[in-house]
Amino acid sequence: MINELKSVPEPTLRRLPVYLHYLKDIYKAGKSEVSTTNIAGELKLDPTQVRKDLAYTGIAGKPKVGYDVEVLISTIEDFLNWNNLTDAFLVGVGNLGMAILGYNGFKKYGLNIIAAFDNDPAKIGREIHNVPVLPIEKLSDLIKRMHIHIGILTVPATEAQKITALMIQGGIEAIWNFAPASLKVPEEIVVENAGFTTSLAVLTRKLAEKLK
Amino acid sequence: MINELKSVPEPTLRRLPVYLHYLKDIYKAGKSEVSTTNIAGELKLDPTQVRKDLAYTGIAGKPKVGYDVEVLISTIEDFLNWNNLTDAFLVGVGNLGMAILGYNGFKKYGLNIIAAFDNDPAKIGREIHNVPVLPIEKLSDLIKRMHIHIGILTVPATEAQKITALMIQGGIEAIWNFAPASLKVPEEIVVENAGFTTSLAVLTRKLAEKLK
DNA sequence: TAGATTGTTAATCGATTAACAATC
DNA sequence: TAGATTGTTAATCGATTAACAATC
Numbered sequence: 001m002i003n004e005l006k007s008v009p010e011p012t013l014r015r016l017p018v019y020l021h022y023l024k025d026i027y028k029a030g031k032s033e034v035s036t037t038n039i040a041g042e043l044k045l046d047p048t049q050v051r052k053d054l055a056y057t058g059i060a061g062k063p064k065v066g067y068d069v070e071v072l073i074s075t076i077e078d079f080l081n082w083n084n085l086t087d088a089f090l091v092g093v094g095n096l097g098m099a100i101l102g103y104n105g106f107k108k109y110g111l112n113i114i115a116a117f118d119n120d121p122a123k124i125g126r127e128i129h130n131v132p133v134l135p136i137e138k139l140s141d142l143i144k145r146m147h148i149h150i151g152i153l154t155v156p157a158t159e160a161q162k163i164t165a166l167m168i169q170g171g172i173e174a175i176w177n178f179a180p181a182s183l184k185v186p187e188e189i190v191v192e193n194a195g196f197t198t199s200l201a202v203l204t205r206k207l208a209e210k211l212k
Numbered sequence: 213m214i215n216e217l218k219s220v221p222e223p224t225l226r227r228l229p230v231y232l233h234y235l236k237d238i239y240k241a242g243k244s245e246v247s248t249t250n251i252a253g254e255l256k257l258d259p260t261q262v263r264k265d266l267a268y269t270g271i272a273g274k275p276k277v278g279y280d281v282e283v284l285i286s287t288i289e290d291f292l293n294w295n296n297l298t299d300a301f302l303v304g305v306g307n308l309g310m311a312i313l314g315y316n317g318f319k320k321y322g323l324n325i326i327a328a329f330d331n332d333p334a335k336i337g338r339e340i341h342n343v344p345v346l347p348i349e350k351l352s353d354l355i356k357r358m359h360i361h362i363g364i365l366t367v368p369a370t371e372a373q374k375i376t377a378l379m380i381q382g383g384i385e386a387i388w389n390f391a392p393a394s395l396k397v398p399e400e401i402v403v404e405n406a407g408f409t410t411s412l413a414v415l416t417r418k419l420a421e422k423l424k
Numbered sequence: 425t426a427g428a429t430t431g432t433t434a435a436t437c438g439a440t441t442a443a444c445a446a447t448c
Numbered sequence: 449t450a451g452a453t454t455g456t457t458a459a460t461c462g463a464t465t466a467a468c469a470a471t472c
Contacts, residue, residue: 005421011463017410021393042394051429051432061430062430063429063470067430099310173423174418176411182233182255192415193411199404199405200323201321203388203402204294204323205291205293207293207385208292210400223440247452260442267455274447275446275448276448276453278454
């Protein structure tokens with residue numbers, strides 16, 4: 001089992017980027033070492049939890065001192081594979097799709113969107129923020145030919161399953177799903193649901209609870 | 213403790229919108245009754261879990277039959293307070309902010325964005341998708357005067373804490389935070405982090421684990 | 425050295441899953 | 449009625465938190 005990457009609890013995965021942002025902040029502010037006591041205090045978490053999370057990345061700290069901020073940053077980035085650019089396709093050039101294409105920052109997170117797809121003739125052939133928009137018909141074939149692993153799904157819910165099928169047909173490995181719909185996929189396909197409504201449900205219910 | 217709303221586990225809150233989308237699908241398809249066995253099978257969850265989740269909303273099912281789809285839909289919507297429109301302000305009219313303003317569908321989730329704020333003179337005074345863009349300077353005061361409860365934060369990470377402070381100064385109750393940054397807020401403020409990077413971390417790591 | 429911190433094992437807590445009586 | 453399903457209690461599982469020896 002040599003090259004096997006250990007499966008990490010999802011709560012841990014969700015906290016790692018939070019640490020990362022904080023670490024980058026204090027690094028910019030000139031701090032070169034940091035303790036889990038420190039991180040936990042700032043982010044309102046348990047220090048032991050922070051230590052356990054960091055342990056997953058394989059980094060070692062120094063008793064009494066803490067962790068080297070710069071090393072810690074790049075260790076987390078390596079762990080999330082954010083130091084390697086991975087090519088991705090985006091499908092659905094609507095409001096959200098365009099916003100994602102326009103946000104230049106995904107390269108910092110290892111994501112390189114190299115083409116977008118839509119079925120609107122007015123959009124096909126154009127470039128949005130330097131990314132060409134191609135017809136849906138070419139999706140499957142290009143995924144296959146270019147060995148694309150990540151598909152970003154920003155189509156309306158009604159189209160989501162259809163496009164998913166095309167992606168899978170092409171051999172996609174992972175789908176970042178922004179549509180408010182549950183995708184049916186074979187077990188081996190990684191799906192991460194990033195639809196806004198889940199998050200909004202938490203917000204609106206907590207607010208309702210708060211306001212009695 | 214009469215009017216006290218019971219605090220619901222967050223995992224349950226996150227599943228409720230998933231049920232809701234599925235229920236709307238089958239309702240459109242003409243189904244009027246549904247069992248938890250059915251829902252769970254379709255969404256790859258445990259039937260007992262679905263029953264427990266639904267129990268939080270207070271709905272009652274019929275042994276042997278299941279639940280009335282139409283009633284179930286509106287019960288979940290009520291539970292999340294999605295049947296009442298709540299006014300909200302959005303701050304940060306960049307790519308993402310504009311996409312959110314352009315997405316007409318939030319009214320279905322009880323969210324009514326009535327004004328946007330930015331510090332770019334080129335944007336101030338315009339209307340984006342019928343929502344007026346106002347200067348940041350007016351944010352605190354208008355939150356207070358209009359009794360706004362929800363603030364949507366779509367500014368760059370560097371500005372996030374500053375704008376948060378202004379929102380709190382105005383008396384905001386809940387912040388929907390799309391910036392990749394941890395906000396420091398008093399305990400009583402509801403913050404829901406919807407930044408993309410958390411979700412992306414899960415995707416990229418799982419993909420890395422899968423591809424060995 | 426003394427004291428703060430790491431790294432790890434044990435205890436606790438909460439959510440998921442299993443079991444099953446009640447029901448229509 | 450028989451059989452599927454609800455609603456709930458008990459068992460299990462996994463994540464969080466507490467405790468503490470090792471370390472620099």
